[in-house]
Amino acid sequence: MKKRVFTTLTLLVSVFMLLAGCVPSKNQSSESTSSDESDPNGPVEVTIFTPKLSNTNDYSENEFTKMVEEKFNMKIKWEYATQDAAKEKRQLSLASGDYPDAYLLVTWIDNISKVEAQKYGKEGVYLPLNDLIKDHAPNIQKAMKDIPYLEKGMTALDGNIYGLPLVGECYHCSKYGKMWINTEWLQNLKLEMPTTSEEFKQVLQAFKNDDPNGNGKKDEIPLSGESTMVGDNPIQFLMGAFIPNNGSNYINVNDGKLSLGAMQPEWKEGLKYVQSLYEEGLIDQGTFTQNAEALKQLGTPDGEAKLGAFSAGHSAIGVDLNSEHSKHYDVVPPIKGPDGAQFTSSDYGSVNNFAFGITDKAKGKKAEVLMKLANYLYSEEGTLAMTYGKENVHWKKGGPEDIDLNGKQAKYVPIPQDPNMKEEDKVHYGWGEKGPILQTRAFRDSIGTSTDEWSPEGYERRLFNATKKYDGFEPKEQFNAKAAWVAPEDAEEVALLQININKYIEENMVQFATGSKNIDKEWNNYIDGFKNLQVDRYLEIYNNAYDFEKNK
Secondary structure, eight states: OOOOOOOOHHHHHHHHHIIIIISOOTTSOOTTOOOTTSOTTSOEEEEEEEEEOTTOOOGGGOHHHHHHHHHTTEEEEEEEEETTTHHHHHHHHHHHTOOOSEEEOOTTTOOBOHHHHHHHHHTTSBOOOHHHHHHHOHHHHHHHHHSTTHHHHHBOTTSOBOOBOOEEOOHHHHEESOEEEEHHHHHHTTOOOOOBHHHHHHHHHHHHHSOTTOSSSOOOEEEEOOSSSTTOSHHHHHGGGTSOOOSSSOEEEETTEEEEGGGSHHHHHHHHHHHHHHHTTOBOTTTTTOOHHHHHHHHSOSSSOOEEEEEOSSGGGTSOTTSGGGGGEEEEOOOBOTTSOOOOEEOOSOOOOBSEEEBGGGTTHHHHHHHHHHHHHTSHHHHHHHHHOSBTTTEEEOOTTOBOTTSSBOSEEEOOOOTTOOGGGOOOOOOOSOSSOEEOHHHHHTBOOOSOTTSGGGHHHHHHHHHHTTTTOSOSSOOOGGGOOOOHHHHHHHHHHHHHHHHHHHHHHHHHHHTSSOHHHHHHHHHHHHHHTTHHHHHHHHHHHHHHHHHO
């Protein structure tokens, strides 16, 4: 989920050579592109680029591929890149002009950003999809009406739609920065679930001093986290008792205007609280430097549990699901601060990027058939087949004994696959969670799962129930910089400003939290440092984007 910035010498040299004229221009047809007019009665041939995951077989032999080829009278030529090389290869293809008819992407590996969509849309590389949607995509039209944020989020500043998103309304993902606590330790020490910042501190003190694991040793770690993912740093959760903290751009909204939360007095008070925990040895010293694997080792020891609480988007980041320790960790609902603040971090209901785009190599029948394919994927039938597989092989319709996340009869139930099945006996059907699919919350919640939420099989239910405890604590107004349509002429500037500002915030955040910087003595210097980072210009650009979004 972190953005990757391409700074390798290889990529820079390659792009320079491409721009210097060593390859065909963007508008020059590549040799691999075949005409869709050559045989009016035969299938329309299209080229689609997609990342190839380690467990992905050749899609040419996939039963789902053969089904959609027959359904839409098309023949797909696949172009692949490995997971690690996918983004670089796609960017190079765009720069060289040797790109496919369409991109079908896995958004957490690579995606078409809104900046990219506008840039290459203006140049004519990405086709405007408005008329294609109007003429060939009733499912997409329906989704645009039914999902409040979809049409606005898809439509660029010039009024065109250049890409289609993967609609993935993952409920448990929508509330990140959760805190997980060892409830067995609470029971052992006869403690209640903490509800305030002061109670949370008292619980951590008890975890440190009162031998909650009962082994007679002072080997407990009251609180830890990891530093590589947004939401897994405990400051994400703890700051919510003082001020909203989205953890990705630190921008808050007050009366329709954007401000930087990390510059506010409440942020200072939040950091002083975190520093008090660290000073007492209640926060593990490795918290701000270790990765998720190191955190999981703390949470999954042999023998007695060692970890009292940890911050993470979901509990399996900190404790192995198959460990006996896993069932003892439940979420701490948002805690209330000394002045009554009680917020959670939320990211739900927006279009951040695109998983599918059609290029100008696919004009005419090619564009039409690709849009028909995308339209099918935006149906429940298409999404189910693409992501879950074949009926009665990979999934079945739910019966009275199958319960969905809302406690009702499940609509669909996954069928467990034999891990020892020979490769030649496996049925390869579907392309996984990539491209333009419609996983609305209603669809996701209708899938059956084990009613034992503390078992590995019931993990999705555990996350669902945990997330409900965070509902209602979101800020009234929120701004998602990832979803903002920034004017193309401002895009490069604001991206650089964000990198520098976020780095400055996060470096000082850790220094203040660990006490390596004295917050009372250094706070004014910290605030003054934002002037050189052009924070006013940064907020001006995003304010313009926010105003545009509100007035759409």
